[in-house]
Amino acid sequence: MKNRRPTTVHALGVGFALALSTLATSVAAASPQDQLRVRALVATTCFQCHGTHGRAVPGTAMVSLAGMDRNHLRDSLLAFRDGTRQGTVMNQLMRGFTPEQIDVISTYFAQLRP
Amino acid sequence: MQRRAIIKGLGAMGAAGAVATLGGCAAVTGTGTASKGRVVVVGGGWGGTTAAKYTRLFSDYTVDVTLVEPSRQFVSCPISNLVVGGIRTMTDITHSYDGLVRNHGVRLVHDTVSVIDRDRKQVRLAGGQTLGYDKLIVSPGIDFMWERTPGLQAANAAGQVLHAFKPGAETLALRRQLEAMPDGGTYAIVIPLAPYRCPPGPYERSCMVAMYFRRHKPRSKVLILDENPDVTSKPGLFRAAWRDLYPNIIEYRPEHRAVAVEGATRTVRFEVHDPVRADVLNVLPVMRAGRLAVDAGLANADGRWCHTHFLSFESTAAPDIHVLGDAIQAAPGMPKSGHMANSHGKIAAAAIVSMLNGWPVDPSPMLTNTCYSFLDERHAVHVASVHQYVAAERTFRTVPGSGGVSAARNELQTLHTDAWARNIWADMLS
Numbered sequence: 332m333k334n335r336r337p338t339t340v341h342a343l344g345v346g347f348a349l350a351l352s353t354l355a356t357s358v359a360a361a362s363p364q365d366q367l368r369v370r371a372l373v374a375t376t377c378f379q380c381h382g383t384h385g386r387a388v389p390g391t392a393m394v395s396l397a398g399m400d401r402n403h404l405r406d407s408l409l410a411f412r413d414g415t416r417q418g419t420v421m422n423q424l425m426r427g428f429t430p431e432q433i434d435v436i437s438t439y440f441a442q443l444r445p
Numbered sequence: 446m447q448r449r450a451i452i453k454g455l456g457a458m459g460a461a462g463a464v465a466t467l468g469g470c471a472a473v474t475g476t477g478t479a480s481k482g483r484v485v486v487v488g489g490g491w492g493g494t495t496a497a498k499y500t501r502l503f504s505d506y507t508v509d510v511t512l513v514e515p516s517r518q519f520v521s522c523p524i525s526n527l528v529v530g531g532i533r534t535m536t537d538i539t540h541s542y543d544g545l546v547r548n549h550g551v552r553l554v555h556d557t558v559s560v561i562d563r564d565r566k567q568v569r570l571a572g573g574q575t576l577g578y579d580k581l582i583v584s585p586g587i588d589f590m591w592e593r594t595p596g597l598q599a600a601n602a603a604g605q606v607l608h609a610f611k612p613g614a615e616t617l618a619l620r621r622q623l624e625a626m627p628d629g630g631t632y633a634i635v636i637p638l639a640p641y642r643c644p645p646g647p648y649e650r651s652c653m654v655a656m657y658f659r660r661h662k663p664r665s666k667v668l669i670l671d672e673n674p675d676v677t678s679k680p681g682l683f684r685a686a687w688r689d690l691y692p693n694i695i696e697y698r699p700e701h702r703a704v705a706v707e708g709a710t711r712t713v714r715f716e717v718h719d720p721v722r723a724d725v726l727n728v729l730p731v732m733r734a735g736r737l738a739v740d741a742g743l744a745n746a747d748g749r750w751c752h753t754h755f756l757s758f759e760s761t762a763a764p765d766i767h768v769l770g771d772a773i774q775a776a777p778g779m780p781k782s783g784h785m786a787n788s789h790g791k792i793a794a795a796a797i798v799s800m801l802n803g804w805p806v807d808p809s810p811m812l813t814n815t816c817y818s819f820l821d822e823r824h825a826v827h828v829a830s831v832h833q834y835v836a837a838e839r840t841f842r843t844v845p846g847s848g849g850v851s852a853a854r855n856e857l858q859t860l861h862t863d864a865w866a867r868n869i870w871a872d873m874l875s
Contacts, residue, residue, distance in 0.1 A: 364804040371795035391864035420829040427831025427847030
């Protein structure tokens with residue numbers, strides 16, 4: 332999987348993410364349509380507050396997610412989900428996501444340039 | 446290797462954007478050789494700008510996008526209540542469309558649509574241009590059903606009774622009415638039955654006006670005259686704010702159905718209750734989908750809102766026309782909000798890119814909504830929700846156990862409000 336040659340910034344790591352996720356089809360490689368599903372998922376659920384491609388507007392009280400360590404991000408999101416980490420909106424939002432979706436999201440952002 | 450691929454990807458993005466911009470200037474239909482199709486977006490608000498940008502992004506800049514919007518600048522409805530309250534300016538909520546052109550190769554046409562010709566798949570503009578499309582996205586926002594409240598349209602045209610529910614000139618005009626009002630006066634806001642744009646908006650506005658009165662006109666009153674049986678959004682949080690932050694300033698009266706307005710005396714008459722005369726009368730008219738959608742026959746939900754297929758936001762009345770934002774007949778639990786319109790735009794963009802490529806449309810899209818309300822300079826609250834498409838019902842449902850409102854008002858959420866606004870504006874426009 333590491334040797335796969337991504338053609339765009341968005342392709343990076345998405346195949347890996349899909350292999351982890353219930354979003355994955357039987358196709359091991361990330362087809363363009365599977366990539367699009369992941370890109371749409373993060374766009375509709377994360378980008379509004381954390382910036383397009385997870386790059387928050389500088390100077391705003393919002394964390395940039397692009398390039399964040401995958402395990403750190405996943406553990407944070409899971410902690411919001413189970414309430415062991417207290418936030419404001421994040422607990423309420425993360426309870427709407429499955430652990431598999433959180434894996435996909437964490438992998439996506441980890442592969443982006445900060 | 447990853448870094449090199451990223452740089453290559455970004456380079457390709459820039460080049461594609463530049464080509465599309467030049468192509469767009471050269472010809473109306475402007476398709477380059479690599480174009481996968483032509484998308485026309487009508488309406489440069491929260492849904493339309495997002496759909497334009499994300500159709501470009503999701504297609505890796507292979508779909509041509511033209512955005513038709515008469516206004517030269519984007520003015521945000523969210524945060525506009527803070528302008529009414531005097532703690533933000535019009536400059537803070539006014540933004541350029543240039544980023545869509547410069548960064549994403551969207552072709553921007555400042556005009557209005559006169560006719561949608563479904564058979565020829567063309568839109569004709571008031572200025573005379575004709576734009577052909579493979580997919581049309583209509584994001585017209587709301588318009589007002591003036592006829593539901595006799596006297597209101599004339600009073601509004603005369604500048605006597607404002608709504609300030611489309612941001613711009615009325616936002617500032619309402620602020621000036623409040624500034625001109627003598628201390629000891631009454632501001633009354635009249636709220637129609639839901640659904641209307643921005644459920645918490647009128648209650649947030651009552652707080653912003655009361656905040657101004659508390660500091661500058663402490664003998665003045667805020668009267669909320671609501672046709673709904675109760676506060677339609679964040680009821681506990683707003684009631685607590687009215688009680689704790691604005692005792693003896695804000696009074697809430699439910700089940701007040703306005704039936705007529707007299708502009709000269711700033712009087713509103715109700716179906717059951719006694720008429721109310723105010724020094725500043727702010728009446729939100731009954732709302733429906735923007736006029737373009739109604740004229741095009743897309744408003745097939747009681748002639749008021751537009752039914753869509755929720756996997757793609759394609760109209761149920763017309764193939765290849767997608768409708769977004771406040772204009773749609775919403776799914777259960779889906780508010781008419783800017784954040785939601787942004788999400789609609791992304792799901793529609795992904796679906797359209799899939800359709801133009803011959804791929805299946807994502808069968809299980811998700812979206813979230815986050816909505817903040819200011820209570821005063823130092824306190825804000827939120828409501829959040831997560832929505833998952835449910836195939837068996839062909840609609841979105843909120844995910845059980847998710848979502849909710851603030852545990853309490855606090856200062857942190859004023860910072861989050863600002864961060865949300867600046868990031869989502871950039872997500873639409875930059």
